[in-house]
Amino acid sequence: MKRKTMNDKNKIFLKQLLNREIPDQNGRFGKFGGQYAPETLMPALKKLDESIRQYLNDESFQKELVEELHQWAGRPTGLTSAKTISKLWGAQVYLKREDLTHTGAHKINNALGQALLAKKIGAKRVVAETGAGQHGVASAAACARIGIPCTVYMGAVDIARQAPNVDRMKQLGAEVVSVTAGDQTLRAAIDEAFRDWVSNPDDTYYIIGSVVGPHPYPFLVRELQSIIGKEAREQLLSQHGALPNAVFACVGGGSNAIGIFHAFLGDEEVELIGVEAGGKSQNLGDNAATLASGKPGILHGSYSMLLHDNDGLIQETHSVSAGLDYPGVGPEHAFLQSIGRVSYISAQDSEALKQVKECCSSEGILPALESAHAFVGAKKWAQNNPGKTLLIGLSGRGDKDMPTLSKVMHDE
Amino acid sequence: MLGQKRIEESINTARKTGSAIIPFITAGYPKKETFLELIEELSLCSDVIEIGVPFSDPMADGVTIQRSSQIAIESGVNLKWIFEQLKSVQINTPIVLMSYLNPLYVFGYNELAEESKSAGVDGFIVPDLPIEECDDLRQILNSNGLGLIQLVTPATSESRIKEIADKSSGFLYAVTVKGVTGGDQSLSSEVITYLETVKSLSSIPVCAGFGVRSNSDVVLLERFVDGVIVGSALVEAIESGLSAKKFLNSIIS
Structure with a gap:
């Protein structure tokens, strides 16, 4: 995938977002x-x-x-250099460890x-x-x-x-x-x-x-989650000495993705990629890839991208990860997509399950099924862009997914 | 006559001898086949008919309307079907559609206004469209003579009630409870004060709804407002096999 460049009008939108003029007083992005x-x-x-x-x-x-x-929730969370994954992928991969917070997720x-x-x-x-x-x-x-x-x-x-x-x-x-x-x-x-x-x-x-x-x-x-990116950006600069080439995060409603992306929005050279749940297939109802295949509409109080049919009825979604199984997405993501600052791709259930396994055996970390979607996107990107530095938002730990993972293990 | 005026006049006429009665039914529920029959029956014993457009996520509705909406959706009821059905009957009672915003947005506001006029729909109630967001739809409806009926609730401040009343057309919908549809009515002294305030600030008729279940509710409410909306209780009566007319008559007198 080739990176799109932003036109001047969209650059002004981004500047307004960074200057905190967006969202406006009516909550419009x-x-x-x-x-x-x-x-x-x-x-x-x-x-x-x-x-x-x-x-x-x-x-x-x-x-x-x-x-x-700091004292109760365990912040700041670590930034881990994923050494084995880096070798496997031919990239420098860093993980922002939200799985290490108290209760196990961002x-x-x-x-x-x-x-x-x-x-x-x-x-x-x-x-x-x-x-x-x-x-x-x-x-x-x-x-x-x-x-x-x-x-x-x-x-x-x-x-x-x-x-x-x-x-x-x-x-x-x-x-x-x-x-x-x-x-x-x-x-x-x-x-x-x-x-x-x-x-x-x-x-x-x-x-x-x-x-x-x-x-x-x-x-x-967004304000409460943006601490993820603020910490990660500083940690990268001190541990790695440079900004990453690309940042990856999974997107359901999109809070961990907004949280990690925000500190990098002004760093034009840093590519930001959100990964949605591609579920079983691209057919309506088989996935939760709202930004990839949705249309604008109104649900749960805001106008955003939405998976709905020709009657405006909200569609049922499917994802192996419950946290991404949502037919809408945060309006700021729809905005960031519309101005071309963040691109959104999707990862299928089977791909995410494979990445859980790879992360476990390579790094000794059990990621949440949600977070594994970000790994899928990152791995594909690394294969097309060898030798680059990647930051992945490891949004949560996968202990909660053991019933699903056990079932998959027994089926195999 | 313009739709919004038709609604207003029908309520004002009823007010001369009591109060307006506004039944609510979910379109195509319990059966698509009996929808028009039900509308015709209701037109004989009501002053405005409110028809619910089923939506997948009715977040201001209680269990009864959630259930009726779900079943109507499963049987294929949508806006297009509702308009087609209404075009095939001729009734004199004004009709308003209650719909969440997304089905209307997807249908397209201009086409919505056109279809409404040819199907004899006079106005809309949109429970997830506060005045802050209503201008796009309101302008198109009003310029076509159609009403956008706004809601106020006991949580609404006095200055805001005034603002909402000024933007409402057809009637002003006074929700009597903080809550979803279908709960139990209990008119505390605060609610009575609230209804009096709403009435004093509105230049168009005020009708009260949410949790109107019995004759005593109606008797109490009509002292303060111009009409009452009967929704969940009517849907439940129809579900249990009662005739809509019989049930409404038992509530009115």
């Missing part, structure tokens, strides 16, 4: 984003927007957040930040949705730490395939509600979390798990 929420939630969203302005960059809030990130950066914000706002309870269970576990842990009750909505299908995480959430004191409506995965869980919030807009805080949802969520979650 170019034409994407916005605030398509039921009226009952509008006061709560406005209050959240105000609280973000008030607290997010406030010195005492930042001090508390950084302290908790999700904790966001959950902790939002739980602290919920406390500041005076919320009496927190609701969250979860797909793979990682955001649910992170929210349950953060809420336990901060001392606020937490209810997690999880699709019945996901509950079955991510059983270990369900018990972890319960152990951490959260109430886990099985969602049997709709497609019974992440999308239905988000619908249900919104319904809870619509019914309790005054005392409840909704910790959304990705850079999706109505404004200000895509902005808030």
